[in-house]
Amino acid sequence: MRIGILTGGGDCPGLNAVIRAVVRKGVGELGDEVVGFRDGWRGVLEDDSVPLDLASVRGLLPRGGTVLGTSRTNPFAVEDGPERVLGTLRRSGVDALVPIGGEDTLGVAAKLAETGGIRVVGVPKTIDNDLDATDYTFGFDTAVGVAMEAIDRLHTTGDSHHRTLVVEVMGRHAGWIALHAGMAGGANVILIPEHPFDVDAVVAHVRHRFDSGFSPIVVVSEGAKPRDGAMVLSTGEKDAFGHVRLGGVGPALAALIEERTGREARAVVLGHVQRGGTPSPFDRVLATRFGLAAVTAVHAGETGVMVALHGTDIVRVPLAEATAQLKLVPAERYAEAEVFFG
Structure with missing residues (x-):
């Protein structure tokens, strides 16, 4: 054959x-x-x-x-x-x-x-x-492992600098990577496309984490969006199957959290690192x-x-x-x- x-x-x-x-x-x-x-x-x-x-x-x-x-x-x-x-x-x-x-x-x-x-x-x-x-x-298990290791490392640098770290992972329509990596890495907030998030609630969780003496880690899928429809970001480019290229929710959310809390926030976009390697x-x-x-x-x-x-x-x-x-x-x-x- x-x-x-x-x-x-x-x-x-x-x-x-x-x-x-x-x-x-x-x-x-x-x-x-x-x-x-x-x-x-x-x-x-x-x-x-x-x-x-x-x-x-x-x-x-x-x-x-x-x-x-x-x-x-x-x-x-x-x-x-x-x-x-x-x-x-x-x-x-x-x-x-x-x-x-x-x-x-x-x-x-x-x-x-x-x-x-x-x-x-x-x-x-x-x-x-x-x-x-x-x-x-x-491929999923490998991607989760890469994201979890990044979250593990970010906990220590976040606590050292007393800042929020927003980790953007892949997930256009489904938040499986964010869910598994966030739970495994001990994230304080996990945001996924299936559940539009409340910005006020995210900020409240971040403040609570700071009040406990530690710095917050927020994990967000690239396709996650707030309930009010703001911060839905894309380049407008489409592939051969009609999918719009996404990107930018992590940095946008980090800027919003910094503005609302008065504390420094940084975004880490893992991007294609999740797909590469052994x-x-x-x-x-x-x-x-x-x-x-x-x-x-x-x-x-x-x-x-x-x-x-x-x-x-x-x-x-x-x-x-x-x-x-x-x-x-x-x-x-x-x-x-x-x-x-x-």
């Missing part, structure tokens, strides 16, 4: 572990051929690929990013894009495609699977952990299991499915179900964190 593989969307720790697992099982155990398309859906559109053999995946397990490259190319936003994709796959002799990505990359995969032109088995990837139908996505042990194992399961699903004749983590088991779920809606932080999970505010 000839299997195609691509990595789309934002880079993510663990992508190379999936590639390695697909090749090790497909080529090494089942006698498959594996071809990697460069830079996500762009590589399929432009017929830009590279053969993957056992030698090519040696040493990939601990390596961050993706050796295949990635992009936010959307074939459905390009003239004749879907037809060009299917044409490339036919000419390449690809029997099945394993796209690795989040809601956008797998959303394209779901549409292609519906055409019946190619067998598709998706692998979930996003540091935001917002892909539905799976308990966790690889994956955590959890992400290495999860990504490996996903890659192995994807090859098994391909050989079972499956299509239009995604491998997913349910509890400790790897299962198959419909791609349409996985991409129908985002997995957001439920109110009861946020309420757990609120116990520690202030």
Whole structure:
């Protein structure tokens, strides 16, 4: 069997572990051929690929990013894009495609699977952990670890200078990184997109923390916004999937807190640091299991499915179900964190 593989969307720790697992099982155990398309859906559109053999995946397990490259190319936003994709796959002799990505990359995969032109088995990837139908996505654990370590370090410098530190983390629509990193790092306020925040309450929590003799740490998702609608910041630029580029809530909130409290406040924007570097042990194992399961699903004749983590088991779920809606932080999970505010 000839299997195609691509990595789309934002880079993510663990992508190379999936590639390695697909090749090790497909080529090494089942006698498959594996071809990697460069830079996500762009590589399929432009017929830009590279053969993957056992030698090519040696040493990939601990390596961050993706050796295949990635992009936010959307074939459905390009003239004749879907037809060009299917044409490339036919000419390449690809029997099945394993796209690795989040809601956008797998959303394209779901549409292609519906055409019946190619067998598709998706692998979930996003540091935001917002892909539905799976308990966790690889990359999330690594991102939380990076953010938590930053928060741990900021506690001491904040207390030394008696200032508020606002830590902005990734999370456009879902606040999973902020929630987990904030709870693990002992943040005094956690602000997420699912729950618009009350500026007065944030300032009150900050003052309470100062009154207790310590300096406050505020963790905020990039997509968080106040109830009154102010401070919703973006560049106005959009990607191929229509997402507006966000950024700036951390510095804006720090300036507001400094103005309201009369005490110095600084913002730390972690940005792409959360996506880079070597994956955590959890992400290495999860990504490996996903890659192995994807090859098994391909050989079972499956299509239009995604491998997913349910509890400790790897299962198959419909791609349409996985991409129908985002997995957001439920109110009861946020309420757990609120116990520690202030």
